[in-house]
Amino acid sequence: MSEEALKENKMGVMPMPKLMLSMGLPMIISMIVQAFYNIVDSYFVSRITDDTVEHIGEYAVNALTLAYPVQLLIIAVGVGTGVGINALLSRSLGEKNFERAGKIAGNAIFIGLCTYIVFMLFGFFGTDAFLKHRPMIVLL
Numbered sequence: 001m002s003e004e005a006l007k008e009n010k011m012g013v014m015p016m017p018k019l020m021l022s023m024g025l026p027m028i029i030s031m032i033v034q035a036f037y038n039i040v041d042s043y044f045v046s047r048i049t050d051d052t053v054e055h056i057g058e059y060a061v062n063a064l065t066l067a068y069p070v071q072l073l074i075i076a077v078g079v080g081t082g083v084g085i086n087a088l089l090s091r092s093l094g095e096k097n098f099e100r101a102g103k104i105a106g107n108a109i110f111i112g113l114c115t116y117i118v119f120m121l122f123g124f125f126g127t128d129a130f131l132k133h134r135p136m137i138v139l140l
Helices: 003-008 016-046 056-094 098-132
Strands: none
Touching (some): 056 098
C-alpha cells in the first residue's frame, strides 16, 4: 500500500498492535501527566507558608478541593462533546461526505464557543453561590 493511502486511512490498514501503540500511547501519557499535575499541585500548595497567616497551606488545599469538581465538570463536558463530535466527523470523513464533515466541524466550533461562554458566565457570576451555598448531595 502506498505511503499516501497509509496516511489517509491508517486505522483501516495498519496492524492492530502498532495502531494501538501509535494512537493509544499519547492518550495514556496525557492522562498520567494530568494525574501527576493534580498530585504535585496539591503537594506544592500544601507547603505554602506565611508568617502572618496561620495554616495557610490548609486553606490553599481546601481551595483546590473546592475547585476540583468544577475542573472535572469542565473536562467531562469538553471530552464528552469532543468524543461525540469526533464520532460524527470520522463517520462523515469515512463516507467521503466532506460537505457534511465541514458542517459538523463548524457546529463543533460553535458548540465549543457556547460551552466556553457558559463556563465563563458561571465563573463570573456563579462562583460565590457555589462556594457559599454548596448543597449536600446524598446518594441513596
